[in-house]
Amino acid sequence: MRLVKKMFFEIIFSSIALLFLDSLLTALLFFSLFYFVFTFFRIDILFAALISTVFFLISFIKKIRQNKIMVLEKRYPQLEEKLRTSYDCSSDDNPVALALHTDVINLVTNADINAFLNSKKLLIKVSGVSVLLFLTIVISAYGFDVFRITERIGIPxxxxxxxxxxxxxxxxxxxxxxxxxxxxxxxxxxxxxxxxxxxxxxxYNTDIDINEINEPEKNDFGGSFPAEVGGYAQESYEEDISTEHREVIKDYFKRISR
Amino acid sequence: MISLKEVKQKIDEIFKEMKKVIVGQDEIIRQIIVTVLCDSNALLEGYPGLGKTLTIKTLSELMDLKFSRIQSTPDLMPSDITGTYVLEEKGGKREFVFHRGPIFANVLLVDEINRATPKTQSALLEAMQERQVTAGNQTFKLDWPFFVLATQNPIEQEGTYPLPEAQSDRFLFKIKINYPSIEEEEEIIDKYTGAKSEYNVRKVFDSKMIEKFQHYTRQTPIAKDLKKFVLKIIEKTRTEKELIEYGASPRASIGLILASKANALIDGRNYVSKKDIEAMAYPILRHRIILNFEAERKGLSTDDAIKKIIEKA
Known part of the structure; x- marks a missing residue:
């Protein structure tokens, strides 16, 4: 009975570890993909890291909540119904339950580890990460991005x-x-x-349309204002001014009229 | 430690010995063995001449169990079943001595139980429940093991006293016996119209082995999700008002789990499977649910209703 409880503890612990690694690898794949795309568009790597972190957390939490015993049973059909029965009755030590526990221990011991891992998916993910990171390095090294390409084809x-x-x-x-x-x-x-x-x-309600942004128009005020502005005396009068002062006063008025 | 192979071997021997006498009826034999392993009682319903009495008698012989049979009639009294006090003279003294009735057996076959009066039915059912008989001011314990296998005829219902639902609930199973197939009937003819028409079976079981196997049945583990599946099925019988007027009681839940465990053991498995529950649901629920008018109008049988419930659960 103790042995079967220890076995289930190891199974659950190992499956949590496998789920963690699987989620991490998938998040890494997403990171590589977003990093590749963002490098192409000259977007900061931080966004790719943020998206893949959020994805990792959601994926890992979702997988953790699954019934791990049922997941294992699906991947290893020989354990179907036996594993969960043994798990639910792991405290029972009557002869029939002990016979079941013995059978389950033997089956789990002889189970191929590949039954718990999807080797094909693992290979695809690792290959995907490697290829995407390699491509990212290449486009970074050669400076390929969407702006250079559009400039070259004439669309700035x-x-x-x-x-x-x-x-x-x-x-x-x-x-x-x-x-x-x-x-x-x-x-x-x-x-x-x-x-x-x-x-x-x-x-708030101000609309800015970038298509209408251009140099400000010059306002033409021509029709409303005279070309020249000047002043002149309409009337004049003589005052009783002495002869020697008349020249000074004439000179003064000439100066101010310039 | 138990070897499930040995259990399966013993059960296979029972089937092998039964086949010497009974043709076909494998599912009936299996359900009767499940009844024995669950230490309970069963109601058999079938037309006359289908070998109900022969099956039960043969089974009790190979299990080395004392067999007795009661033919129910409307004038059958409770004392005819339980026994009665008889005045006897012993050593010059007269005293009342209790003479045990046919109920003091290991396997009691009650033919056409619906012909007995409600009073007689109650006396029998009380003995089934309490495993004892009270006569006068004395109580007599019944032998162990004790199984009641009652039969009912689905035709000729006139003048009968159908078992009320509260009483029929005490039977673990309602086993339906159908006509044999053409091939099986041919085999029956060859077997019972030839020179040799009597067959003997050897004893395969005894009461100690029955007790041990009954313990193994209760010890068979069942997963939590399968227990929930059982509870869902029983709950559906109470909530599925489109088909069912009255649903099953908690006795049905207990019976279904025990029967599933026994079925698993008969197959040589040390765990209960979903298929066990689905197979045992029919004989467990047949006599415990009452169809409503709409279902009867559509011509649905209780088995059809049970099938729909299992699909929905």
Whole structure:
């Protein structure tokens, strides 16, 4: 009875270890795939690591929750129904139960380890990781990425990507979108005479279309304003000014009229 | 330690000896052996002349068990089954001596139990439950092992007293006996119309071996998910109102698990399989569920209803 309990402890411990390695290998495969794709698009490796970590956690937790005894029975048909019965009745030590435990121990001892591992899937995953990482190294070494390729074929997308990045940074630097406070801290943007005008600008509904971004148009004010602006005296008068002062005054007016 | 091969060997010997006398009816013999291993009782339903009495008598012979038979009639009294006090003279003194009835046997065959009056049925069923008989102010323990195999005729129901459900629930199985196939009937004709028409069987079992095998039956392990499967089946009999008016009691759950264990042991297995439960569900539940009007209107039998329940469980 003690032996069968020890056997089940080892089975469960080993299957948890195998599940951990399997989930890790699958996560590594995903990491390699995303790393390859992100390298091609010049996206930070951190995102690939983040995605594969999340996948690993979800996959491992899901696999851990499965009934490991049932999973083993499916992979090794000779143990079908026997293994779970022996596991559920591992504390029973009557002659019939002991006979069952003995049978199960013999079957498990003689079981091929390949029955618990899918060798084909393992090979595919390891090969996949190796190939993807190799390709990633190659494209990094030669500098192959989507921007170089598009430039070579005449579709520049780097400026567009840069513009998108700028807009994103600009938006993130601004006041939070759904602001309830006033735009310029002081709501009084303009004051007309004695009237106070309160204006609140809601930036949330502002649409920025990058296709319409270009140099600002020059405003033509030609029709509204005169070409020259000058001043001249419409009337004049003589004052009783002494002769020696008249020259000085004439000279003064000439100067200011220049 | 038990060798399951030896258990299977013994069971195979029973079948081999039975085949000397009985043609076909393998499933009936198996279910009767399961009844013995579960230390319980069974109700056999079949048309006359199908070998019910011969089967049970042969089985009791090869198990070295004392056999007695009661033919039920409407005038059968309880004392005809249990026994009665008789005034006897011994050494000049007269005293009442209890004369044991046919119930004091190991295997009791009660033919056409539905012909006996409810009072007589109750006396028998009480003895089945308590394994003892009370006469006057004395109690007499019945022999061990003790099995009651009662038969019912599905035709000629007029003037009979059908067993109420509460009483029929005490029987582990309701075994249905059908007509033999053409080939089997040919074999029967050859066997029983030739020069030799009587066959002897050798003793294969004894009461000690029966006791040991009954212990092994109870010790046979069963997985938790299979126990839940059994509980689901019984629960479905109570909740499946589209087919069933009244469902099975917890006695059915106990009976189904025990019967499945016995069935596994007969097959030489030391664990219960799902197939054991599915096979044993029919004789366990047949007499424990009552179909509703809609199911009867559609012409469904209890076996059809049980099949649907198993599929849904």
């Amino acid at each position: 997308i780097q400026p567009v990507v840069n513009r998108i990045k700028d807009i994103a940074v600009d938006i993130s630097n601004r006041v939070p979108l759904r602001q309830t406070t006033e735009y310029m801290e002081n709501g009084k943007v303009a004051q007309l005479g004695d009237q106070e005008l309160n204006i609140t600008i809601d930036t």
